[in-house]
Amino acid sequence: MITRSHSYSEMTPEKRPQDLTMDGAGLTFETLEHGGEYPDMMPQAIRVADLEGRSCIYVPISVDGKVVDSHGFDVQSGEGWQGIGKAGLWRKAVRR
Numbered sequence: 001m002i003t004r005s006h007s008y009s010e011m012t013p014e015k016r017p018q019d020l021t022m023d024g025a026g027l028t029f030e031t032l033e034h035g036g037e038y039p040d041m042m043p044q045a046i047r048v049a050d051l052e053g054r055s056c057i058y059v060p061i062s063v064d065g066k067v068v069d070s071h072g073f074d075v076q077s078g079e080g081w082q083g084i085g086k087a088g089l090w091r092k093a094v095r096r
Helices: none
Strands: 028-031 046-049 055-058 074-076 081-084 089-092
Antiparallel strands (some): 028 046, 046 055
């Protein structure tokens, strides 16, 4: 079996693009590759950079190589706590 792992570090505010005016005026957006599985022109990656050169790349959420429309997360912890939805609310899971 082949396993794939991803190494990363936290993207702290000093590293990520900052939008000081909160209106996008100081940001640049660059679309990278387009298309993907379907014959459309949907950007598969968008780079956002600020005036100081800090940048990050946003990509669509995909599952098994297919772009999906995320409705939020459902995360279960080992102690039976569950994270529900986009708000990241946590509740004790009820086992039936």
